[in-house]
Amino acid sequence: MVLVNDAGKSLTDCLVNGELSPFVRADDRALAFGDGLWERVAVVNGTPWWWQDHMNRLRRGCELLGLTAPSQSVLLREIQTVTAGRRQAIVKLILSRGAGSVAYLPGSDQEQTRVITAYPWPEERVRKAQLGVAARVCKTRIAVQPLLGGINHLNRLEMVLAAREMADHEEQEGLLLDANDHLISAIDSNLVLVFGDQMLTPRMDRSGVRGVLRGRIIREFKARTELRRITVDMIAEASEVFLCDVVRGIVPVLSVDGLELSPGPVTAEMQTWLEESRNRP
Protein backbone atom coordinates (compact mmCIF):
# COMPACT_ATOMS: atom_id res chain seq x y z
CA MET A 1 0.00 0.00 0.00
CA VAL A 2 1.35 3.39 -0.99
CA LEU A 3 0.32 6.14 1.35
CA VAL A 4 1.89 9.08 -0.40
CA ASN A 5 0.46 9.31 -3.89
CA ASP A 6 2.29 12.43 -4.84
CA ALA A 7 5.36 12.70 -2.71
CA GLY A 8 6.70 15.61 -4.74
CA LYS A 9 4.29 18.09 -3.24
CA SER A 10 4.02 18.67 0.46
CA LEU A 11 0.82 19.28 2.35
CA THR A 12 1.58 20.13 5.93
CA ASP A 13 -0.63 21.94 8.40
CA CYS A 14 -3.65 19.88 7.47
CA LEU A 15 -6.02 18.30 9.96
CA VAL A 16 -8.48 15.65 8.81
CA ASN A 17 -11.10 15.02 11.47
CA GLY A 18 -8.73 16.46 14.03
CA GLU A 19 -5.75 14.30 13.11
CA LEU A 20 -2.66 15.66 11.40
CA SER A 21 -2.93 14.01 7.99
CA PRO A 22 -2.61 15.02 4.35
CA PHE A 23 -5.11 12.37 3.20
CA VAL A 24 -8.81 11.72 2.90
CA ARG A 25 -10.46 8.48 1.86
CA ALA A 26 -10.72 7.98 -1.88
CA ASP A 27 -14.46 7.29 -1.55
CA ASP A 28 -15.22 10.56 0.23
CA ARG A 29 -18.42 12.13 -1.07
CA ALA A 30 -16.71 15.49 -1.51
CA LEU A 31 -14.53 13.81 -4.12
CA ALA A 32 -17.36 11.84 -5.72
CA PHE A 33 -20.11 14.46 -5.83
CA GLY A 34 -18.80 17.70 -4.32
CA ASP A 35 -21.14 16.80 -1.46
CA GLY A 36 -20.15 19.38 1.10
CA LEU A 37 -19.31 22.96 2.00
CA TRP A 38 -16.24 25.10 2.55
CA GLU A 39 -15.11 28.30 4.17
CA ARG A 40 -12.02 30.39 3.47
CA VAL A 41 -11.07 32.17 6.66
CA ALA A 42 -8.52 34.92 7.29
CA VAL A 43 -6.69 34.16 10.55
CA VAL A 44 -4.49 36.57 12.51
CA ASN A 45 -2.54 35.35 15.52
CA GLY A 46 -4.72 32.29 15.75
CA THR A 47 -7.98 34.28 15.69
CA PRO A 48 -10.27 34.07 12.67
CA TRP A 49 -11.69 37.34 11.40
CA TRP A 50 -15.49 37.47 11.25
CA TRP A 51 -15.75 34.01 12.73
CA GLN A 52 -19.45 34.21 13.52
CA ASP A 53 -20.27 35.22 9.95
CA HIS A 54 -18.38 32.22 8.58
CA MET A 55 -20.17 29.96 11.03
CA ASN A 56 -23.57 31.41 10.11
CA ARG A 57 -22.95 30.76 6.43
CA LEU A 58 -21.70 27.26 7.16
CA ARG A 59 -24.74 26.53 9.30
CA ARG A 60 -27.07 27.80 6.58
CA GLY A 61 -25.30 25.53 4.09
CA CYS A 62 -25.62 22.59 6.47
CA GLU A 63 -29.35 23.20 6.71
CA LEU A 64 -29.77 23.22 2.94
CA LEU A 65 -27.66 20.10 2.36
CA GLY A 66 -28.76 18.19 5.46
CA LEU A 67 -25.34 18.20 7.11
CA THR A 68 -24.51 18.64 10.77
CA ALA A 69 -22.74 21.88 11.67
CA PRO A 70 -19.49 20.99 13.44
CA SER A 71 -18.76 22.23 16.94
CA GLN A 72 -17.38 25.75 16.82
CA SER A 73 -15.02 25.19 19.69
CA VAL A 74 -13.55 22.15 17.94
CA LEU A 75 -13.08 24.15 14.74
CA LEU A 76 -11.50 27.06 16.59
CA ARG A 77 -9.06 24.76 18.35
CA GLU A 78 -8.14 23.09 15.08
CA ILE A 79 -7.63 26.45 13.36
CA GLN A 80 -5.27 27.43 16.16
CA THR A 81 -3.39 24.17 15.71
CA VAL A 82 -2.86 24.53 11.95
CA THR A 83 -1.91 28.20 12.15
CA ALA A 84 0.44 27.87 15.14
CA GLY A 85 3.60 29.89 14.55
CA ARG A 86 2.13 32.04 11.79
CA ARG A 87 1.11 35.64 12.38
CA GLN A 88 -1.35 35.60 9.52
CA ALA A 89 -2.72 32.77 7.39
CA ILE A 90 -5.61 31.63 5.23
CA VAL A 91 -7.43 28.62 6.60
CA LYS A 92 -9.51 26.52 4.28
CA LEU A 93 -12.19 24.48 5.99
CA ILE A 94 -13.93 21.72 4.03
CA LEU A 95 -16.93 19.92 5.48
CA SER A 96 -17.89 16.82 3.53
CA ARG A 97 -20.78 14.45 4.11
CA GLY A 98 -18.13 11.80 4.51
CA ALA A 99 -16.77 8.59 3.09
CA GLY A 100 -18.22 5.22 2.40
CA SER A 101 -21.38 5.46 0.31
CA VAL A 102 -21.24 5.13 -3.44
CA ALA A 103 -24.86 6.07 -4.29
CA TYR A 104 -26.26 9.60 -4.50
CA LEU A 105 -28.38 8.84 -1.44
CA PRO A 106 -26.14 9.26 1.61
CA GLY A 107 -25.91 6.37 4.06
CA SER A 108 -27.79 6.75 7.31
CA ASP A 109 -24.53 6.33 9.21
CA GLN A 110 -22.40 8.86 7.29
CA GLU A 111 -19.60 10.23 9.38
CA GLN A 112 -18.76 13.69 8.11
CA THR A 113 -15.21 14.58 7.08
CA ARG A 114 -13.70 17.89 8.09
CA VAL A 115 -10.48 19.07 6.50
CA ILE A 116 -8.74 22.12 7.93
CA THR A 117 -5.70 23.40 6.08
CA ALA A 118 -3.53 26.47 6.62
CA TYR A 119 -2.03 28.34 3.67
CA PRO A 120 0.42 31.24 3.67
CA TRP A 121 -1.04 34.72 3.74
CA PRO A 122 -0.66 36.15 0.20
CA GLU A 123 0.89 39.44 1.36
CA GLU A 124 1.87 40.69 -2.08
CA ARG A 125 -1.46 39.82 -3.73
CA VAL A 126 -3.38 41.58 -0.95
CA ARG A 127 -1.19 44.66 -1.15
CA LYS A 128 -1.52 44.93 -4.92
CA ALA A 129 -5.29 44.49 -4.78
CA GLN A 130 -5.66 47.67 -2.73
CA LEU A 131 -4.40 49.62 -5.74
CA GLY A 132 -7.15 48.27 -7.94
CA VAL A 133 -7.74 45.70 -10.64
CA ALA A 134 -8.84 45.56 -14.25
CA ALA A 135 -11.87 43.34 -14.88
CA ARG A 136 -13.70 41.80 -17.79
CA VAL A 137 -17.02 40.05 -18.05
CA CYS A 138 -16.46 36.31 -18.50
CA LYS A 139 -18.09 34.28 -21.25
CA THR A 140 -18.50 31.50 -18.69
CA ARG A 141 -21.97 31.86 -17.21
CA ILE A 142 -23.16 30.77 -13.79
CA ALA A 143 -26.22 28.53 -13.78
CA VAL A 144 -29.37 29.59 -11.91
CA GLN A 145 -29.96 27.16 -9.03
CA PRO A 146 -32.07 28.59 -6.20
CA LEU A 147 -31.55 25.44 -4.10
CA LEU A 148 -27.85 26.24 -3.74
CA GLY A 149 -27.81 30.02 -4.13
CA GLY A 150 -25.67 31.90 -1.63
CA ILE A 151 -24.09 28.97 0.19
CA ASN A 152 -20.45 28.02 -0.20
CA HIS A 153 -20.75 24.47 -1.52
CA LEU A 154 -18.12 22.32 -3.20
CA ASN A 155 -19.63 22.27 -6.71
CA ARG A 156 -17.35 24.88 -8.24
CA LEU A 157 -16.60 23.74 -11.77
CA GLU A 158 -18.12 26.94 -13.16
CA MET A 159 -15.57 28.98 -11.21
CA VAL A 160 -12.75 26.76 -12.45
CA LEU A 161 -13.92 27.23 -16.05
CA ALA A 162 -14.12 31.00 -15.54
CA ALA A 163 -10.62 31.10 -14.02
CA ARG A 164 -9.29 29.10 -16.98
CA GLU A 165 -11.00 31.50 -19.36
CA MET A 166 -9.40 34.49 -17.61
CA ALA A 167 -5.93 32.98 -17.94
CA ASP A 168 -6.07 33.95 -21.64
CA HIS A 169 -6.68 37.63 -20.86
CA GLU A 170 -4.75 40.54 -19.42
CA GLU A 171 -7.33 41.55 -16.86
CA GLN A 172 -6.87 40.15 -13.37
CA GLU A 173 -10.55 39.79 -12.51
CA GLY A 174 -13.46 38.06 -14.21
CA LEU A 175 -17.03 39.16 -13.56
CA LEU A 176 -19.69 36.48 -13.82
CA LEU A 177 -23.14 36.71 -15.35
CA ASP A 178 -25.86 34.19 -14.65
CA ALA A 179 -28.01 32.67 -17.39
CA ASN A 180 -30.44 35.62 -17.07
CA ASP A 181 -27.79 38.28 -17.83
CA HIS A 182 -27.53 39.33 -14.20
CA LEU A 183 -24.11 40.06 -12.76
CA ILE A 184 -23.49 37.78 -9.78
CA SER A 185 -19.93 38.36 -8.56
CA ALA A 186 -16.29 38.13 -9.52
CA ILE A 187 -14.72 34.65 -9.55
CA ASP A 188 -13.77 34.63 -5.90
CA SER A 189 -15.07 37.88 -4.52
CA ASN A 190 -18.33 39.81 -4.36
CA LEU A 191 -19.25 42.84 -6.43
CA VAL A 192 -20.47 46.26 -5.30
CA LEU A 193 -21.58 49.11 -7.56
CA VAL A 194 -21.62 52.61 -6.08
CA PHE A 195 -24.10 55.31 -7.13
CA GLY A 196 -23.38 58.52 -5.22
CA ASP A 197 -23.20 57.27 -1.65
CA GLN A 198 -25.47 54.28 -2.28
CA MET A 199 -24.07 50.77 -2.72
CA LEU A 200 -25.75 48.09 -4.82
CA THR A 201 -24.72 44.45 -4.65
CA PRO A 202 -26.22 41.49 -6.53
CA ARG A 203 -28.81 39.29 -4.87
CA MET A 204 -27.46 35.81 -4.16
CA ASP A 205 -30.69 33.86 -3.97
CA ARG A 206 -30.27 32.03 -7.28
CA SER A 207 -26.49 31.55 -7.55
CA GLY A 208 -23.17 32.82 -6.26
CA VAL A 209 -21.71 32.85 -2.77
CA ARG A 210 -22.81 35.24 -0.03
CA GLY A 211 -19.39 36.56 0.94
CA VAL A 212 -18.66 37.29 4.57
CA LEU A 213 -17.28 40.79 3.93
CA ARG A 214 -20.26 41.57 1.66
CA GLY A 215 -22.56 40.53 4.51
CA ARG A 216 -20.68 42.81 6.90
CA ILE A 217 -21.04 45.78 4.57
CA ILE A 218 -24.76 45.12 4.13
CA ARG A 219 -25.32 45.06 7.88
CA GLU A 220 -22.97 47.90 8.77
CA PHE A 221 -24.23 50.27 6.06
CA LYS A 222 -27.83 49.14 5.97
CA ALA A 223 -29.36 52.45 4.92
CA ARG A 224 -26.92 52.85 2.05
CA THR A 225 -26.85 49.29 0.70
CA GLU A 226 -29.33 47.59 -1.55
CA LEU A 227 -29.53 44.03 -2.88
CA ARG A 228 -30.50 44.16 -6.53
CA ARG A 229 -30.53 42.36 -9.84
CA ILE A 230 -27.62 44.05 -11.58
CA THR A 231 -26.93 44.14 -15.31
CA VAL A 232 -23.72 44.95 -17.16
CA ASP A 233 -24.99 48.28 -18.47
CA MET A 234 -25.34 49.55 -14.89
CA ILE A 235 -21.53 49.52 -14.60
CA ALA A 236 -21.26 52.44 -17.02
CA GLU A 237 -23.65 54.42 -14.85
CA ALA A 238 -21.93 53.60 -11.55
CA SER A 239 -19.72 56.22 -9.94
CA GLU A 240 -17.44 53.52 -8.46
CA VAL A 241 -17.16 49.74 -8.54
CA PHE A 242 -15.34 47.56 -6.04
CA LEU A 243 -14.91 43.90 -5.15
CA CYS A 244 -14.75 42.50 -1.64
CA ASP A 245 -13.55 39.29 -0.03
CA VAL A 246 -12.15 38.30 3.35
CA VAL A 247 -8.57 37.95 2.13
CA ARG A 248 -8.03 40.97 -0.08
CA GLY A 249 -10.60 43.22 1.58
CA ILE A 250 -11.93 46.08 -0.57
CA VAL A 251 -10.58 45.92 -4.13
CA PRO A 252 -11.18 48.96 -6.39
CA VAL A 253 -12.15 48.08 -9.96
CA LEU A 254 -10.26 50.32 -12.40
CA SER A 255 -11.92 49.11 -15.59
CA VAL A 256 -14.49 46.66 -16.92
CA ASP A 257 -14.08 45.42 -20.51
CA GLY A 258 -11.91 48.46 -21.22
CA LEU A 259 -14.36 50.98 -19.77
CA GLU A 260 -12.35 53.07 -17.31
CA LEU A 261 -13.64 53.60 -13.79
CA SER A 262 -12.11 55.65 -11.03
CA PRO A 263 -12.08 54.58 -7.42
CA GLY A 264 -13.82 57.31 -5.44
CA PRO A 265 -14.76 58.35 -1.93
CA VAL A 266 -17.01 55.38 -1.11
CA THR A 267 -14.36 52.82 -2.03
CA ALA A 268 -11.85 54.76 0.08
CA GLU A 269 -14.37 55.01 2.92
CA MET A 270 -14.91 51.23 2.83
CA GLN A 271 -11.17 50.58 2.85
CA THR A 272 -10.79 52.82 5.90
CA TRP A 273 -13.79 51.26 7.65
CA LEU A 274 -12.38 47.80 7.01
CA GLU A 275 -8.94 48.74 8.26
CA GLU A 276 -10.45 50.17 11.45
CA SER A 277 -12.85 47.32 12.10
CA ARG A 278 -10.01 44.80 11.68
CA ASN A 279 -7.89 46.65 14.20
CA ARG A 280 -10.71 46.94 16.71
CA PRO A 281 -10.36 44.35 19.46
Add this chain to the structure above:
Amino acid sequence: MVLVNDAGKSLTDCLVNGELSPFVRADDRALAFGDGLWERVAVVNGTPWWWQDHMNRLRRGCELLGLTAPSQSVLLREIQTVTAGRRQAIVKLILSRGAGSVAYLPGSDQEQTRVITAYPWPEERVRKAQLGVAARVCKTRIAVQPLLGGINHLNRLEMVLAAREMADHEEQEGLLLDANDHLISAIDSNLVLVFGDQMLTPRMDRSGVRGVLRGRIIREFKARTELRRITVDMIAEASEVFLCDVVRGIVPVLSVDGLELSPGPVTAEMQTWLEESRNRP
Protein backbone atom coordinates in the same frame (compact mmCIF):
# COMPACT_ATOMS: atom_id res chain seq x y z
CA MET B 1 0.35 11.30 11.38
CA VAL B 2 -2.79 9.22 11.16
CA LEU B 3 -3.20 7.47 7.85
CA VAL B 4 -6.55 5.85 8.43
CA ASN B 5 -9.14 8.50 9.14
CA ASP B 6 -12.05 6.17 9.34
CA ALA B 7 -10.76 2.76 10.20
CA GLY B 8 -14.27 1.43 10.76
CA LYS B 9 -15.05 1.27 7.07
CA SER B 10 -12.91 -0.63 4.64
CA LEU B 11 -12.08 0.49 1.16
CA THR B 12 -10.28 -2.26 -0.65
CA ASP B 13 -9.90 -2.73 -4.38
CA CYS B 14 -9.05 0.89 -4.94
CA LEU B 15 -6.18 2.11 -7.10
CA VAL B 16 -5.04 5.72 -6.85
CA ASN B 17 -2.75 6.59 -9.76
CA GLY B 18 -2.07 2.92 -10.19
CA GLU B 19 -1.13 2.21 -6.60
CA LEU B 20 -3.27 0.17 -4.25
CA SER B 21 -4.40 2.83 -1.78
CA PRO B 22 -7.62 3.97 -0.12
CA PHE B 23 -6.47 7.59 0.08
CA VAL B 24 -6.20 10.74 -1.96
CA ARG B 25 -4.56 13.97 -0.91
CA ALA B 26 -6.75 16.28 1.15
CA ASP B 27 -6.03 19.16 -1.24
CA ASP B 28 -7.20 17.30 -4.33
CA ARG B 29 -9.24 19.54 -6.61
CA ALA B 30 -11.98 16.94 -6.88
CA LEU B 31 -12.55 17.44 -3.16
CA ALA B 32 -12.19 21.22 -3.26
CA PHE B 33 -14.20 22.06 -6.39
CA GLY B 34 -15.51 18.83 -7.91
CA ASP B 35 -12.90 19.55 -10.59
CA GLY B 36 -13.04 16.32 -12.56
CA LEU B 37 -15.03 13.60 -14.25
CA TRP B 38 -16.22 10.09 -13.53
CA GLU B 39 -17.45 6.95 -15.21
CA ARG B 40 -19.45 4.08 -13.75
CA VAL B 41 -18.57 0.97 -15.70
CA ALA B 42 -20.14 -2.50 -15.66
CA VAL B 43 -17.37 -5.10 -15.76
CA VAL B 44 -17.78 -8.82 -16.49
CA ASN B 45 -14.82 -11.18 -16.17
CA GLY B 46 -12.45 -8.25 -16.25
CA THR B 47 -13.94 -6.81 -19.43
CA PRO B 48 -15.85 -3.52 -19.28
CA TRP B 49 -19.11 -3.38 -21.19
CA TRP B 50 -19.31 -0.59 -23.80
CA TRP B 51 -15.79 0.47 -23.06
CA GLN B 52 -15.39 2.68 -26.09
CA ASP B 53 -18.57 4.59 -25.25
CA HIS B 54 -17.30 5.30 -21.74
CA MET B 55 -13.98 6.44 -23.13
CA ASN B 56 -15.66 8.69 -25.69
CA ARG B 57 -17.71 10.40 -22.99
CA LEU B 58 -14.65 10.75 -20.78
CA ARG B 59 -12.65 12.24 -23.66
CA ARG B 60 -15.44 14.71 -24.42
CA GLY B 61 -15.48 15.73 -20.74
CA CYS B 62 -11.71 16.14 -20.76
CA GLU B 63 -11.98 18.46 -23.76
CA LEU B 64 -14.59 20.63 -22.03
CA LEU B 65 -12.70 20.84 -18.73
CA GLY B 66 -9.19 20.99 -20.18
CA LEU B 67 -8.07 17.67 -18.72
CA THR B 68 -5.89 15.04 -20.35
CA ALA B 69 -7.64 11.79 -21.21
CA PRO B 70 -5.79 8.93 -19.51
CA SER B 71 -4.28 6.08 -21.48
CA GLN B 72 -6.96 3.49 -22.24
CA SER B 73 -4.56 0.59 -21.87
CA VAL B 74 -3.55 1.81 -18.41
CA LEU B 75 -7.19 2.14 -17.38
CA LEU B 76 -8.05 -1.30 -18.75
CA ARG B 77 -5.17 -2.89 -16.88
CA GLU B 78 -6.20 -1.13 -13.66
CA ILE B 79 -9.80 -2.23 -14.08
CA GLN B 80 -8.63 -5.81 -14.45
CA THR B 81 -6.55 -5.42 -11.29
CA VAL B 82 -9.37 -4.09 -9.12
CA THR B 83 -11.91 -6.62 -10.39
CA ALA B 84 -9.62 -9.65 -10.21
CA GLY B 85 -11.49 -12.60 -8.73
CA ARG B 86 -14.96 -11.15 -9.35
CA ARG B 87 -17.19 -12.41 -12.13
CA GLN B 88 -19.13 -9.16 -12.28
CA ALA B 89 -18.50 -5.77 -10.67
CA ILE B 90 -19.15 -2.06 -10.94
CA VAL B 91 -16.03 -0.01 -11.41
CA LYS B 92 -16.07 3.65 -10.57
CA LEU B 93 -13.41 5.70 -12.29
CA ILE B 94 -12.74 9.23 -11.05
CA LEU B 95 -10.44 11.54 -12.99
CA SER B 96 -9.50 14.68 -11.04
CA ARG B 97 -7.38 17.60 -12.16
CA GLY B 98 -5.17 16.69 -9.23
CA ALA B 99 -3.80 17.94 -5.94
CA GLY B 100 -1.79 20.91 -4.88
CA SER B 101 -3.41 24.15 -6.05
CA VAL B 102 -5.75 26.06 -3.78
CA ALA B 103 -7.00 28.68 -6.28
CA TYR B 104 -9.70 28.15 -8.88
CA LEU B 105 -7.08 28.53 -11.58
CA PRO B 106 -5.29 25.18 -11.88
CA GLY B 107 -1.52 25.16 -11.62
CA SER B 108 0.43 24.74 -14.82
CA ASP B 109 2.04 21.60 -13.40
CA GLN B 110 -1.12 19.82 -12.15
CA GLU B 111 -0.70 16.07 -12.05
CA GLN B 112 -4.09 14.48 -12.53
CA THR B 113 -5.43 12.00 -9.99
CA ARG B 114 -7.16 8.85 -11.13
CA VAL B 115 -9.12 6.73 -8.69
CA ILE B 116 -10.37 3.33 -9.78
CA THR B 117 -12.55 1.44 -7.35
CA ALA B 118 -14.44 -1.86 -7.69
CA TYR B 119 -17.81 -2.33 -6.03
CA PRO B 120 -19.92 -5.49 -5.79
CA TRP B 121 -22.43 -6.07 -8.55
CA PRO B 122 -25.90 -5.25 -7.13
CA GLU B 123 -27.50 -8.50 -8.32
CA GLU B 124 -30.77 -8.08 -6.42
CA ARG B 125 -31.26 -4.43 -7.39
CA VAL B 126 -30.64 -5.25 -11.06
CA ARG B 127 -33.04 -8.20 -10.99
CA LYS B 128 -35.81 -6.19 -9.34
CA ALA B 129 -35.40 -3.30 -11.77
CA GLN B 130 -36.32 -5.55 -14.71
CA LEU B 131 -39.81 -5.87 -13.20
CA GLY B 132 -40.32 -2.13 -13.24
CA VAL B 133 -40.29 0.85 -10.92
CA ALA B 134 -42.66 3.53 -9.69
CA ALA B 135 -41.47 7.09 -10.31
CA ARG B 136 -42.32 10.60 -9.25
CA VAL B 137 -41.21 13.98 -10.52
CA CYS B 138 -38.78 15.53 -8.02
CA LYS B 139 -39.20 19.03 -6.67
CA THR B 140 -35.42 19.35 -6.92
CA ARG B 141 -34.67 20.98 -10.27
CA ILE B 142 -31.53 20.65 -12.35
CA ALA B 143 -29.89 23.92 -13.34
CA VAL B 144 -29.40 24.78 -16.99
CA GLN B 145 -25.66 24.91 -17.72
CA PRO B 146 -24.77 24.38 -21.39
CA LEU B 147 -21.02 24.42 -20.60
CA LEU B 148 -21.36 21.16 -18.67
CA GLY B 149 -24.39 19.56 -20.31
CA GLY B 150 -24.05 15.87 -21.12
CA ILE B 151 -20.65 15.17 -19.55
CA ASN B 152 -20.23 13.16 -16.38
CA HIS B 153 -18.54 15.70 -14.12
CA LEU B 154 -18.13 15.62 -10.35
CA ASN B 155 -20.50 18.50 -9.47
CA ARG B 156 -23.43 16.39 -8.42
CA LEU B 157 -25.02 18.13 -5.45
CA GLU B 158 -28.30 18.43 -7.33
CA MET B 159 -28.46 14.66 -7.66
CA VAL B 160 -27.68 14.24 -3.96
CA LEU B 161 -30.48 16.67 -3.07
CA ALA B 162 -32.88 14.82 -5.36
CA ALA B 163 -31.93 11.46 -3.83
CA ARG B 164 -32.48 12.89 -0.35
CA GLU B 165 -35.87 14.21 -1.43
CA MET B 166 -36.85 10.77 -2.76
CA ALA B 167 -35.98 9.11 0.54
CA ASP B 168 -39.20 10.61 1.92
CA HIS B 169 -41.36 8.96 -0.73
CA GLU B 170 -42.51 5.47 -1.63
CA GLU B 171 -41.51 5.59 -5.26
CA GLN B 172 -38.10 4.18 -6.12
CA GLU B 173 -37.25 6.60 -8.91
CA GLY B 174 -37.14 10.37 -9.13
CA LEU B 175 -37.51 12.14 -12.47
CA LEU B 176 -35.73 15.46 -12.82
CA LEU B 177 -36.93 18.64 -14.48
CA ASP B 178 -34.63 21.44 -15.45
CA ALA B 179 -35.38 25.08 -14.71
CA ASN B 180 -37.32 25.33 -18.01
CA ASP B 181 -39.78 22.52 -17.11
CA HIS B 182 -38.06 20.04 -19.39
CA LEU B 183 -37.62 16.48 -18.18
CA ILE B 184 -33.92 15.61 -18.22
CA SER B 185 -33.51 12.14 -16.73
CA ALA B 186 -33.99 10.06 -13.61
CA ILE B 187 -31.48 10.56 -10.80
CA ASP B 188 -28.97 8.03 -12.07
CA SER B 189 -30.41 6.78 -15.31
CA ASN B 190 -31.70 8.18 -18.59
CA LEU B 191 -35.32 8.47 -19.63
CA VAL B 192 -37.06 7.19 -22.77
CA LEU B 193 -40.69 7.80 -23.74
CA VAL B 194 -42.24 5.45 -26.29
CA PHE B 195 -44.92 6.52 -28.78
CA GLY B 196 -45.96 3.55 -30.91
CA ASP B 197 -42.61 2.21 -32.07
CA GLN B 198 -40.84 5.59 -31.80
CA MET B 199 -38.58 6.43 -28.85
CA LEU B 200 -38.07 9.97 -27.54
CA THR B 201 -35.29 10.82 -25.12
CA PRO B 202 -34.40 14.23 -23.66
CA ARG B 203 -31.68 16.33 -25.22
CA MET B 204 -28.64 16.62 -22.94
CA ASP B 205 -27.08 19.79 -24.28
CA ARG B 206 -28.00 21.99 -21.32
CA SER B 207 -27.84 19.60 -18.35
CA GLY B 208 -27.89 15.92 -17.41
CA VAL B 209 -25.53 13.11 -18.29
CA ARG B 210 -25.40 11.43 -21.70
CA GLY B 211 -25.70 7.84 -20.52
CA VAL B 212 -23.76 5.15 -22.31
CA LEU B 213 -26.76 2.83 -22.77
CA ARG B 214 -28.87 5.76 -23.99
CA GLY B 215 -26.16 6.49 -26.55
CA ARG B 216 -26.21 2.87 -27.68
CA ILE B 217 -29.96 2.91 -28.17
CA ILE B 218 -29.79 6.15 -30.14
CA ARG B 219 -27.17 4.70 -32.49
CA GLU B 220 -28.63 1.21 -32.79
CA PHE B 221 -32.23 2.38 -33.40
CA LYS B 222 -31.45 5.58 -35.24
CA ALA B 223 -34.58 5.68 -37.37
CA ARG B 224 -36.85 5.13 -34.38
CA THR B 225 -35.17 7.43 -31.83
CA GLU B 226 -35.47 11.17 -31.48
CA LEU B 227 -33.77 13.64 -29.14
CA ARG B 228 -36.36 16.12 -27.92
CA ARG B 229 -37.31 18.65 -25.29
CA ILE B 230 -39.73 16.58 -23.21
CA THR B 231 -42.34 17.90 -20.80
CA VAL B 232 -44.19 16.10 -18.01
CA ASP B 233 -47.52 16.13 -19.84
CA MET B 234 -46.00 14.01 -22.61
CA ILE B 235 -45.79 11.12 -20.16
CA ALA B 236 -49.57 10.75 -20.13
CA GLU B 237 -49.55 10.47 -23.92
CA ALA B 238 -46.68 7.97 -24.10
CA SER B 239 -47.49 4.31 -24.74
CA GLU B 240 -44.51 3.18 -22.63
CA VAL B 241 -41.81 4.77 -20.51
CA PHE B 242 -38.50 3.21 -19.51
CA LEU B 243 -35.23 4.18 -17.87
CA CYS B 244 -31.80 2.96 -18.91
CA ASP B 245 -28.35 2.78 -17.38
CA VAL B 246 -25.32 0.53 -17.72
CA VAL B 247 -25.89 -1.30 -14.45
CA ARG B 248 -29.62 -2.02 -14.41
CA GLY B 249 -30.13 -2.02 -18.17
CA ILE B 250 -33.70 -1.32 -19.34
CA VAL B 251 -36.01 -0.45 -16.45
CA PRO B 252 -39.77 -0.29 -17.17
CA VAL B 253 -41.58 2.60 -15.49
CA LEU B 254 -44.88 1.41 -14.01
CA SER B 255 -46.17 4.78 -12.84
CA VAL B 256 -45.28 8.47 -12.67
CA ASP B 257 -46.84 10.54 -9.88
CA GLY B 258 -49.54 7.89 -9.52
CA LEU B 259 -50.38 7.78 -13.22
CA GLU B 260 -50.22 4.11 -14.18
CA LEU B 261 -48.21 3.05 -17.21
CA SER B 262 -47.85 -0.41 -18.67
CA PRO B 263 -44.58 -1.73 -20.03
CA GLY B 264 -45.23 -2.75 -23.63
CA PRO B 265 -43.60 -4.30 -26.66
CA VAL B 266 -40.88 -1.69 -27.17
CA THR B 267 -39.61 -1.96 -23.59
CA ALA B 268 -39.59 -5.75 -23.96
CA GLU B 269 -37.82 -5.46 -27.33
CA MET B 270 -35.13 -3.25 -25.76
CA GLN B 271 -34.64 -5.68 -22.89
CA THR B 272 -34.19 -8.54 -25.36
CA TRP B 273 -31.86 -6.48 -27.57
CA LEU B 274 -29.77 -5.57 -24.55
CA GLU B 275 -29.59 -9.15 -23.34
CA GLU B 276 -28.46 -10.31 -26.78
CA SER B 277 -25.94 -7.55 -27.34
CA ARG B 278 -24.38 -8.23 -23.93
CA ASN B 279 -23.99 -11.90 -24.74
CA ARG B 280 -22.50 -11.23 -28.13
CA PRO B 281 -18.71 -11.64 -28.04
